[in-house]
Amino acid sequence: MSFDRLIARIAQLQNPTVAGLDPKLDFIPESVKEEAFSRFGPTLEGAAEALYLFNVGLIDALWDIVPAVKPQCAYYEMYGWPGVRALERTIAYAKSKGMFVITDGKRNDIGSTMEAYAAAHLGTVEAAGRTFTPFGADALTVNGYLGSDGVRPLLDICAKEDKGIFVLVKTSNPSSGELQDKMLGDKTVYETMGDFCEAWGESLPGTYGYSGVGAVVGATYPAQLAELREKLPHTFFLVPGYGAQGGGAADVAGAFDKKGLGAIINSSRGIMCAYKKAGAPEDYAAAARAEAIRMRDEIVGYIGKIVL
Amino acid sequence: MSFDRLIARIAQLQNPTVAGLDPKLDFIPESVKEEAFSRFGPTLEGAAEALYLFNVGLIDALWDIVPAVKPQCAYYEMYGWPGVRALERTIAYAKSKGMFVITDGKRNDIGSTMEAYAAAHLGTVEAAGRTFTPFGADALTVNGYLGSDGVRPLLDICAKEDKGIFVLVKTSNPSSGELQDKMLGDKTVYETMGDFCEAWGESLPGTYGYSGVGAVVGATYPAQLAELREKLPHTFFLVPGYGAQGGGAADVAGAFDKKGLGAIINSSRGIMCAYKKAGAPEDYAAAARAEAIRMRDEIVGYIGKIVL
Numbered sequence: 001m002s003f004d005r006l007i008a009r010i011a012q013l014q015n016p017t018v019a020g021l022d023p024k025l026d027f028i029p030e031s032v033k034e035e036a037f038s039r040f041g042p043t044l045e046g047a048a049e050a051l052y053l054f055n056v057g058l059i060d061a062l063w064d065i066v067p068a069v070k071p072q073c074a075y076y077e078m079y080g081w082p083g084v085r086a087l088e089r090t091i092a093y094a095k096s097k098g099m100f101v102i103t104d105g106k107r108n109d110i111g112s113t114m115e116a117y118a119a120a121h122l123g124t125v126e127a128a129g130r131t132f133t134p135f136g137a138d139a140l141t142v143n144g145y146l147g148s149d150g151v152r153p154l155l156d157i158c159a160k161e162d163k164g165i166f167v168l169v170k171t172s173n174p175s176s177g178e179l180q181d182k183m184l185g186d187k188t189v190y191e192t193m194g195d196f197c198e199a200w201g202e203s204l205p206g207t208y209g210y211s212g213v214g215a216v217v218g219a220t221y222p223a224q225l226a227e228l229r230e231k232l233p234h235t236f237f238l239v240p241g242y243g244a245q246g247g248g249a250a251d252v253a254g255a256f257d258k259k260g261l262g263a264i265i266n267s268s269r270g271i272m273c274a275y276k277k278a279g280a281p282e283d284y285a286a287a288a289r290a291e292a293i294r295m296r297d298e299i300v301g302y303i304g305k306i307v308l
Numbered sequence: 309m310s311f312d313r314l315i316a317r318i319a320q321l322q323n324p325t326v327a328g329l330d331p332k333l334d335f336i337p338e339s340v341k342e343e344a345f346s347r348f349g350p351t352l353e354g355a356a357e358a359l360y361l362f363n364v365g366l367i368d369a370l371w372d373i374v375p376a377v378k379p380q381c382a383y384y385e386m387y388g389w390p391g392v393r394a395l396e397r398t399i400a401y402a403k404s405k406g407m408f409v410i411t412d413g414k415r416n417d418i419g420s421t422m423e424a425y426a427a428a429h430l431g432t433v434e435a436a437g438r439t440f441t442p443f444g445a446d447a448l449t450v451n452g453y454l455g456s457d458g459v460r461p462l463l464d465i466c467a468k469e470d471k472g473i474f475v476l477v478k479t480s481n482p483s484s485g486e487l488q489d490k491m492l493g494d495k496t497v498y499e500t501m502g503d504f505c506e507a508w509g510e511s512l513p514g515t516y517g518y519s520g521v522g523a524v525v526g527a528t529y530p531a532q533l534a535e536l537r538e539k540l541p542h543t544f545f546l547v548p549g550y551g552a553q554g555g556g557a558a559d560v561a562g563a564f565d566k567k568g569l570g571a572i573i574n575s576s577r578g579i580m581c582a583y584k585k586a587g588a589p590e591d592y593a594a595a596a597r598a599e600a601i602r603m604r605d606e607i608v609g610y611i612g613k614i615v616l
Contacts, residue, residue, distance in 0.1 A: 025435055042438050072421060074422070077428040077429070078424040080396060080440065084392040109382060110479065110481035117385065119386050127350070128341075128349075128350030134387060143453055146476070146481055146483065148486060150483070179497070193487070
């Protein structure tokens, strides 16, 4: 009912990072694509198989040093229902290796519909008298524009199934300020959303001080990141924007508390496409592992030993 | 590159309504479920087949009188990848019958990721040297919390493929005001989002005065609906909240301009579950058609003849 499982794994591995799995075909080595298309022909099923094989290679290279993966739904939906099946298979494989899975779907809707999203991504569903787990992630990213009743069904599932959510607070993209930085009285929109996270999290308290309601705060806005760390003491941060989007280790240092807890830093293209810099597509998994270690060491160099 | 196709069909049928296809199993008659599970066993494939068969029955009953359908992604994702496959099949079937399809996904992300969502839901994708249409809807609902660069990739696809988007402005749920009604200087958050819609729509002008960037505005807030109709002259409205959520025809009348244009009113449970009131599950399609006609006549009674 909180991020205790994630935090314990971060401390165990001394690594507060998450590998984004955004496997569009452009990012996948030719040899992997050839294998997949040779099995399934020039079809979306073939594309989906390439996504899955690529992810398996990455997970095999990362599971013992990186605590979590974050598949981005868009890159699976892009390949139709076979792509979405590859998302399901990827989640199951990552979980079988002990990784914490954050599905990045930024889902949002009215209460009755959020019940369906909560069941889909974090919970279970009944059909023909049996219980199924459609996707089975450990956490889901959520957009809070609709307010409390779009979030409450998720809190119920989180309490019941020991899962968590990350609500968009201050996103990493260049135009995030158009709405998020505007002032609502004496607070910005993103501070207001951060306050909502603290309030929503009260029902999901955690052993290490952080609730089951986290926040997405971009590495590309380091001042806001440090400011929010101060103001939201019970809200765990998922921090995108490191690497390809421009954020560095110094930028994300402010996301952590004095124990080195409080945040997990995402890298997607930096890890997935590390092989492109190395010039060795057949060794994409080794290149991903080397980049994950470099990233871990760089960030831990700023925050020191992570202590529970 | 606008809602011209939708508006022309609304005028042709003299019906400014859309049937929401939110086919959770609880809403589906037993006979349909039995047929589906007998074919596929007690599996998510069976559940997905039930969704699809139910939708086909509804579409067959509605296509010649209702211009559009709005499948809600959550109710398909709830049944895993087979559910998402049922979404794809439903969209294809509705389009084969000439219906305009609005995928209600409320998608949102940073620019590079929105390109993937845009390709998934409205565009095409390349794989193995071929071009595929993953879902192929005519319009997608979108959450604008991330600002312009989360919307721009959609505008490009809308221009190229003659599609549209609906951005969440003032949602129909009870807690929508927690953020959306707050004041940003002299405007509310929802008015600010409405202004964004007008600005984003400038690149997608339409023949009938409405751009390809519409807005979601709930029937449950009639005062705001009428106020926004005045303030956003080029923004077409998708109006949820009629029927099961409590909005009536008088509440939605303010969504329309003097020609009876400017909005399309959604009913999901009201149409899908009309058979429950009639007490005749085997005639769910006939009950849906009767309710769609009743709803059409009630709304047209308020707005009069729709004139292009």
